Amino acid sequence: MKIRRPCAEDGARIWRLVESSGVLDCNSAYVYLLLCTHFSDTCAVAEEDGKLLGFVTGYRLPDKPDTWFVWQVGVGSAARGRGIGKRLLRAVLTRHDDLHAIEATVSPSNRASRALFGSLARELRAPLREAAGFASPLFPDSHEDEPVLRIGPFSEYLLRDRPGRALPADRPELRPRLS
Template sequence: MGLKNDERPIIIRKPQIGDGFHIHNLVQKCKPLDINSLYSYLLVCSHFDQTSVISVLNNEIVGYISAYINPNQNKTLFIWQVAVHPDMRGYGLATKMIMDILNRKQTKSVEFIETTVTPSNQASMSLFEEIASQLNANLKKSPLFTSDLFGKLNHEEELLFRIGPLTK
């Protein structure tokens, strides 16, 4: 895969219901991400399409972000999952997808971005530190979901990253 001169440009767009199966397949290739049910990806494509995004290269989904406006904090965009095909990493695709979401009319009132990151996921930590830097916004990290909340799954804790306030 990768970016070659003879390939069509990457298309960044809102997900559609027909993309759910392909998103599920992409996430399976993106260790260490948790793989959610296919049903959950279908719901993202139908219920959260205005705040989520996919990237398509040569008719293949190579990037995906699920996000939504937090119903308890209506000025906060919560980024649930970021997946970039292993062959497409290092091109700034995740940053472009996040910026695409932030530039939509549905997110104009967003003042904060939140996400959770496991301590061992250095790629995600670097991504959100870069996003905060590009947006010239503060980044605050705090515990959110401790490992004991995951029961016997042996899941790392999830740290809350809060970026903002955003100035647009």
């Protein structure tokens, strides 16, 4: 499996994966093209033998440039259970020494995403907090509330060791010592 930055050709592939998921909110194909080109440094795709297995899309928050907002994480049904979602998140984190937090909006019923972000927070040894986000009346259709999950702050030393900057789960000597 290879994880890399997306390119324009990945936009339609991501759109198809989202549409076929049955659980992710499907945005326009144009949005995925923009994310794969304008924001490729804060997105990633996982592929194997030329087949898209999963993706993560996101961007830096304009008013908090040290915070990465994760828009969507998607893994195809055939590839689930392999830890691909977390590997995609980590791949983007390792590209940026100056990120100190992650935010995402996650509905209360989305147990898979909540588990993913909880696991990443534990790995980063960073607090995971929930705050008000987008209330359901803000959406034009029936939609659950989307509270904000925030992981951080986390330390840059957790992302050191280039290339590939291993995180604590991979490199015990980089784990913080707890008193």
